[in-house]
Amino acid sequence: MPARGPQRLGCAIKNRQQTKPATIKEVAKELGLSVATISRALIHPELLKNDTRVRVLAAIERLGYQPNLMARDLRLRESRLIFVVVPSLSPFFLEVFRGVERAARECGYMVLMGHTERDPDREKLFLDQVASRRADGIILVTSADACALADSKRRIPPIVAALETIDNQDLPTVRVDHNQAAFDATNHLLSLGHTKIAHIGGPPLAPMAIHRRQGFERALAAAGLDPFGLPCPAGNFTTAFGEEGMQLLLDHSPRPTAVFAANDEIAVGAIQTIKRAGLTVGKDISVIGYDDQRIASLYDPPLTTIRVPTEELGYQSMLKLNAVLKDEVIIRDVVLPTTLVVRSTTGPATQSLGSNREH
Amino acid sequence: MPARGPQRLGCAIKNRQQTKPATIKEVAKELGLSVATISRALIHPELLKNDTRVRVLAAIERLGYQPNLMARDLRLRESRLIFVVVPSLSPFFLEVFRGVERAARECGYMVLMGHTERDPDREKLFLDQVASRRADGIILVTSADACALADSKRRIPPIVAALETIDNQDLPTVRVDHNQAAFDATNHLLSLGHTKIAHIGGPPLAPMAIHRRQGFERALAAAGLDPFGLPCPAGNFTTAFGEEGMQLLLDHSPRPTAVFAANDEIAVGAIQTIKRAGLTVGKDISVIGYDDQRIASLYDPPLTTIRVPTEELGYQSMLKLNAVLKDEVIIRDVVLPTTLVVRSTTGPATQSLGSNREH
């Protein structure tokens, strides 16, 4: 921790000139009014005589009074806070968060973000937080452990599942159809003439990864191809695993001419491996990703992928949670559309390069 | 909003089986004890007779009682919440957030994230939130408007500045030395033999961008070069601006042989433009970025850049805020080291390509 900066050098000192904030009582005393009147000036100004309203507002300004939200929240039995719980702090979930936050602002909520790293205990922790009234509701962008929710003695909190349904819980949901999107992605490869198509999958237990794999297999089967003709690696949604999975595929004979990666991270990793092997992406081997993260369009070559409306997903989820909290009638299951985005990592199948030399 | 999914189709229904949670009073009644005892069972279990403690804990479990945090917080005058305020929701700040969150967890806090889009009003809004006791403190990863803080009638909240000092406010700070890091970056280019070095800067008003520019100019001046020999575009920390700024530089004669971009986003944009012009990065033109975001190592070619310890910055900031909140003695200004990471976008200056044909 070197302090080589040219500016002021660190010096140990004490802190905090604690002038504590004015309370409603102090404002009331200042004006010889009751606390009720002060409260009303803020909440129902129309109930006050014009003159007093002005006086109260002036005093509030003068004393720098700001209502204590803890007290207000306790009284009103709401925190105006909601949780969004994601599996990990990745740019992908940041997009979802952005949408949630935007809607939350419109609805008068603030957002706490929690990440679980897919640990069921951590999921439970966040549910407990709303049981403890730290927040009014929760948006789960994660494959919540059904058990955590099923815990009978715990009241089910106001909750919305985003991105993915949650096992047999029949929760309000805003999601995409991963199965269908994977089907579309695979068909894109098929339509390019590829027949030796492999899949590098996500975490074997993540529902989202499972549905993508199913869509992949469904498309191959529909085309009369054997979905199990090639190795089918499955692992984390990371570039590291993408590299590893692709290596496995390259070592296999016959080598695939096209790969559907379960997300963009994996796709990028796969491409790194392909490049390293001296092969050309989009020519020797086609790769399609999933998510359309920012890196997809910036990458070289730009990545063909499935666009997921991440921000919209977050936005809609929060609107729905708001509706749930207001006890409004909602559409329980909303499915947002995905789009195939064709860029440069996929191209027509070529006959010449279907197999590799080593075998 | 098509619902083409194979699963359950959306159907409008009502919600919320509102079983409201048990209160401390109910637990007390259940056992014929006073609420004080229940409270103590959770907070100071050692004060209870062994037998009653067991009975109370059992009842708490049985009733699924969870203390209402709004009530507890009001009583204790703390929310155990802190704010981290960033200029924008980018992957860069997500890293900082990750560090904050980790430390917060260790210290028993939860984190609210706010973004200002560099709007002083929004900065003030978050300061007001802690004045309203929505949160106990605030970490500013943003060039807070000095005015917002200076507002005299508003008590200065417990606050830590991260990444960058804030104008003449003398706040507790955890930062890096942008000036020095920019100096190092420029020297790297200089040591490669470059003499026509340009800078594509960040937002002209962002202190962080200003300090980087100053470091750049200082290095050139120290090498006896004219820092103002080339255009010096300045704009947002985005790839879009990087592309634009680089175009400006390419249109200039003589064209620079090396560019120091104010951050990785700008660097990536610049490289896109360079590629599009048919030039080779690291050969015809060298580019160095700043931040070492994830994309830097994934990019093709991998980006030479300045590594900023983002997560550590967040982590240390939260630890410091915690110390401030506990009224402990702190080192006011901590500077974390940056590192030059040499990858493939910088290379030796070549004589041959110093100027472009169009002029």
Add this chain to the structure above:
DNA sequence: TTGAAAGCGATACCAT
């Protein structure tokens, strides 16, 4: 070792 009660700082009901 336990209980009674004050109080945290608001809001809103019921009076006047």
Add this chain to the structure above:
DNA sequence: ATGGTATCGCTTTCAA
């Protein structure tokens, strides 16, 4: 139009 006061659910003296 304004005031008095119960209340939200908890923690913590102070007494017993």
